Amino acid sequence: MISKSLNKKANNNYRLSIAPMMDCTDRHFRVLMRQITNKALLYTEMIVAKALHYSTKREQLLDFNPIEHPISLQLGGDNPSLLSEAAQMAEDWGYDEINLNIGCPSPKVKAGNFGASLMAHPEIVAKCIEKMKKSTKIPITVKHRLGIDHLDSDSYLLKFVDHLAIAGADRFIVHARKAWLKGLNPKQNRTIPPLQYERVRKLKENRPNLIVELNGGLKTIDDCLKALNIYDGTMVGRAAYNHPFIWNTIDSKVFGEEEKIISKSKIIQQLIPYAQSNLENNGCLWDISKHILKLIEKTPGAKFIRQELSEKSQKKKADISILENVAQQLEATGH
Ligand SMILES: Cc1cc2nc3c(=O)[nH]c(=O)nc-3n(C[C@H](O)[C@H](O)[C@H](O)COP(=O)(O)O)c2cc1C
Numbered sequence: 390m391i392s393k394s395l396n397k398k399a400n401n402n403y404r405l406s407i408a409p410m411m412d413c414t415d416r417h418f419r420v421l422m423r424q425i426t427n428k429a430l431l432y433t434e435m436i437v438a439k440a441l442h443y444s445t446k447r448e449q450l451l452d453f454n455p456i457e458h459p460i461s462l463q464l465g466g467d468n469p470s471l472l473s474e475a476a477q478m479a480e481d482w483g484y485d486e487i488n489l490n491i492g493c494p495s496p497k498v499k500a501g502n503f504g505a506s507l508m509a510h511p512e513i514v515a516k517c518i519e520k521m522k523k524s525t526k527i528p529i530t531v532k533h534r535l536g537i538d539h540l541d542s543d544s545y546l547l548k549f550v551d552h553l554a555i556a557g558a559d560r561f562i563v564h565a566r567k568a569w570l571k572g573l574n575p576k577q578n579r580t581i582p583p584l585q586y587e588r589v590r591k592l593k594e595n596r597p598n599l600i601v602e603l604n605g606g607l608k609t610i611d612d613c614l615k616a617l618n619i620y621d622g623t624m625v626g627r628a629a630y631n632h633p634f635i636w637n638t639i640d641s642k643v644f645g646e647e648e649k650i651i652s653k654s655k656i657i658q659q660l661i662p663y664a665q666s667n668l669e670n671n672g673c674l675w676d677i678s679k680h681i682l683k684l685i686e687k688t689p690g691a692k693f694i695r696q697e698l699s700e701k702s703q704k705k706k707a708d709i710s711i712l713e714n715v716a717q718q719l720e721a722t723g724h
Contacts, residue, residue, distance in 0.1 A: 401622075402459045402485070403560060403602055405613050405643045406430035408626035409463040409488065409532070418630070418680040419457045420663055424656040425637045428644040430459050435490045437501070438466035438475040451482045454663075461486035461530065465493065467503040467513055469520035476521040476529065486559075487521060489514070491533040494568040494578045505568045508537045511549045515556035528559035532604070532624075535588050536567040543591055550592065554599055562624050563589045565605040579627075590619055609635065610642050617643070634684050653684050654720035657712055665709050674711060678702035681712070688724045 407414065407422055409432035419431045436450055441464075444450055453460055462479040464487060466472045476487050491514060493504035507514050514531070521529045531553055535546055550561055566582040573581055584606045593601040602622035607613055613623040629636055634653060641648035664677045678698055685691050685698070694715060701711045 401644070402428070402430040403600070403622035404617060405639055406432060406461070406562075406602070406622065406624045407629045408432055408604060408624045409435055409461075409490070410626055410630055411435060413630045415676075416453050416457070417667070417677045419460070420454055421656070421660060421677070421680050421684070422629070422633060422636075423456045424651065424659050425633055426639045428459075428640045428646065429636075430461055430486070431457055432461045432463050432488060435463045435465045435493065436475070437503075438464050438468065438471040439501075441475045441478060442471050447478070451478060453482075453484075455483075458483075459485040461488045463488045463490050463532070465490045465498060465501075465503050467501070467507055467510075467517065469516045472517045473520040473524040476525045476527075480525045480527050484527065486528045486530060487525065488530045488532055488562070489517065489521075491531055492564050492568070493575070494534075494537070494570055494573070495575045499570055505534055505537050506570060508533060508549060508568075509540055511552035515552045518553055518556040518558050522557040529557065530560040530562060531558045532562040532564065534564050534566065534568045535585060537570055538567075541567045543588060546588070546592060547595060550596065550599065554596070560600040560602060560622070561592075562602040562604050562622070563592065565589045565603060586616075593620055610639060613643060631683055632686065633680075634686070652719070653688065653724045654716045656684060657681060657716040657719065661709055661712055661716070664712055668709065674702045674707040674709070678707075678712070681715070685715070685719070688719060689722045690718070694718055 407429055411434045414432060414434055422431060441447060441450060462484040464472060464475050479487050490504055491507050498504035499506045518529055565584045565586050568578045569582065589603050600621045602624055603616045603620040604624035607616065607623055607625050608628045616623045637651060640646040660677065664674060667676060668674065682695050682698060685695050698715050701707055
């Protein structure tokens with residue numbers, strides 16, 4: 390019987406997390422999300438261990454704002470030494486966890502022999518985990534699919550997970566669909582293979598001592614609460630990125646904190662000093678406004694406010710008054 394890792398931190402950060410999403414969950418989005426929830430675990434976009442090894446902009450790749458805690462750095466790679474080095478860097482930089490991406494089916498990632506294609510090589514993944522565990526004290530978790538191509542049976546999934554658990558993986562976040570590495574692009578691989586929650590449920594039933602989280606297709610807090618009756622945690626991707634505001638009661642409903650309701654205008658007001666400092670550090674307003682756009686829905690004039698915010702923020706000299714104005718417009722309608 391495989392037991393829960395002794396290394397696991399006694400917390401329940403993982404009851405609800407915001408999934409790693411390339412070009413979406415950058416540090417600015419994560420800071421926005423932190424105005425909405427203090428508790429949900431936030432994931433970075435995937436960073437390739439090799440890129441971290443060779444990069445001259447390592448600090449830029451790793452950097453995050455202290456308010457982003459708890460935060461997990463997602464790594465990609467198949468080389469135990471490079472991953473172990475990257476894990477050490479992440480720990481030194483202050484990340485709370487490291488997550489290994491075994492779910493990405495993109496051709497680029499496949500060509501590098503990592504991501505979802507590693508589901509065919511549990512022994513390599515196990516070596517990577519073992520080495521990362523040896524070099525760090527923070528949890529090492531794995532995000533994977535139900536299977537890939539022909540390697541898609543329940544027994545294969547169990548074998549895969551067992552291998553990684555023995556190597557020391559602390560948690561398993563299962564995107565509840567398989568991936569087709571041949572024939573489907575990444576976007577299709579997030580919609581065409583059907584969601585199969587019952588297979589994740591079987592995994593949890595067969596391995597009650599492992600920490601198993603459900604990912605894929607969760608759209609509301611209620612969906613997550615229902616899932617938490619079965620699984621140890623839930624991970625939300627697109628529904629959180631596209632509709633961040635609907636998650637504003639996570640802390641009370643999922644984590645049992647006292648309820649604090651924040652308005653959309655207040656969220657934007659709170660982001661203004663952050664956006665100002667981004668401008669002062671040679672960033673542009675659009676870095677942040679592109680995420681704020683997602684907040685502005687289901688309010689009077691939302692389409693117009695979004696349009697204006699988008700157009701004005703992309704101008705060269707866009708300044709903070711644009712956000713102040715949006716916050717005022719939302720406040721005027723009671724949002
Ligand atoms: C635009 C986009 C980028 C993504 N990038 C990553 C990534 O870098 N690493 C990863 O493990 N998954 C990535 N995913 C997959 C999500 O983390 C998640 O597993 C998937 O969207 C299913 O969850 P959802 O139905 O809640 O969105 C990405 C998804 C989207 C939509």
